[in-house]
Amino acid sequence: MDGHRAPMGRRGALGAGAGALAAVLVAGCARSGGTGGGAGPEAATRPSGEAPAPSASGTPAPAASRAAAPAPHRFPALPFRIAHGPRDRPRVALTFDGRGDLDLAHAALARCEQAGARVTVLAVGAWLAEHPGLARRILDGGHEIGNHTEHHLDLAALDERAAYEEIAACARRLRRLTGSIGAWFRPSPTAYASPLLQRLAQRAGYPHVLGCDVESLDHAATGVAAVTRKVAGELRNGSVVELSLGRPLTVDALPLLLAEIGRRGLHAVTATELLGRPAAEVTRTAR
Template identity: 85%
Template sequence: MDGHRAPMGRRNALGAGAGALAAALAAGCARTDGAGGAGGPAAVTRPPGTAPTTTASGTPGPTATVTPSPAASRAAAPAPRGFPGLPFRIAHGPRDRPRVALTFDGRGDPDLARAALARCEQAGAHVTVLAVGAWLADHPGLARRILDGGHEIGNHTEHHLDLASLDERAAYEEIAACARRLRRLTGSIGTWFRPSPTTYASPLLQRLAQRAGYPHVLGCDVESLDHAATRVAAVTRKVAGELRNGSVVELSLGRPVTVDALPLLLAEIGRRGLRAVTATELLGRPAADVTRTAR
């Protein structure tokens, strides 16, 4: 299951109806060009006196021993339960079950994020939100909102920087800082980690994620490219053209075009006889086994 891969009016796309969906699907599955956008990776300044080590992309550099701080070590324990027998990086679930996982990068407009969650819930869908720590710091109530809706929450780094451009110490801290924030807000660091700004994790990033307490990196096999899209049709045809049993779909939580596209995407999932579940459920663990704090 291994494989490789930031935020328009609020009109509800339900008004478009089945005609818009049919037109979107008929257009094929052409990809939307572009990446990054307004929410792309930010510039990184190394703290004074900090020498570069190995970069998170795996580029050789001067050797260094990284010792996590006591706080970071506490955030990493206890580790979430993994899925024995599966690779560290998971890109999709079983192909013989009619289930898919909608996974969202948690950042952007908080009102749009709430609207996206509500639309998923109206369709009976449970989703996985990989949240940016700084976004949760600005909107701390969203962590509980996600869990209270029957969804699950995971780690998408603290500031959504380009981890591959950071040295080992800084990359680890991006993962560990978000883990600490998740633990403070929810009582758990979450089961899943997804790197930023891409779902690909180099061998070094895999080791850093494991050190922070994550048994798996959550990739995807369907990229919506909604971070660069301005039209609902571009998102719907991209996802609908690649969706199949076991798919893990990458979406953005706080983007207008995504919120507008969700009713059509959820209707298409239902039309195909698929069920949208959390990544944990997709991999075979029942919802009741997902770690959540007591209400």
């Protein structure tokens, strides 16, 4: 299987990948008239100014007295559903649906690590049950792990009780395997979350739903060129890219994608690093 080829070193990936990807993009531009650009409809908001602290009389304290006390550290305020991160920093988040072939998953993680990329794996609970050591492998590689439901069912087709249990069961499994329910939740089978699913995710302990602004469509692509052209054509500062962890086509495309990320001066970081989430938020438990 092509996905089982030995991982390419970072320097080799950057050298060979940049040339191959350039040919892919030129071919794609000739057919489409351009690479296009994509941005999700929602973005993490920038921090806003603090409201004046009230004095003992209930009126705002004078500016001089406010300046005397150091302001507490604030993380950026985030919307409930997040499609991308800040557009003013050269960072992107590669997020993987965690399921599929185990050897391919290991190969994908290894290729990311060789390129210095830290990624976010949204894992399916039943998949982790079959491969319980993989959760720790993901974390030990410098990556992070999150919740992509227990069985990867279509949550929109389930009643409220069943949909909640799909989220909560995966959260419980993550806690048993790692000590935490994970930083992020992403619905299945798509990254879209209805208002009901947003409420259920909050109830299970996830303050935010992680969407994306770049979908690789690697589950339906016919070749590496289609995946690399789709992602490279929409990638920009702050992008959250959706990929599959255990598909041979994705593993084959990774050296090209990672080389393109490096060529553009971007850094692949975890979703938490991209969005600056407070660590305290990942300690919530599912009820």
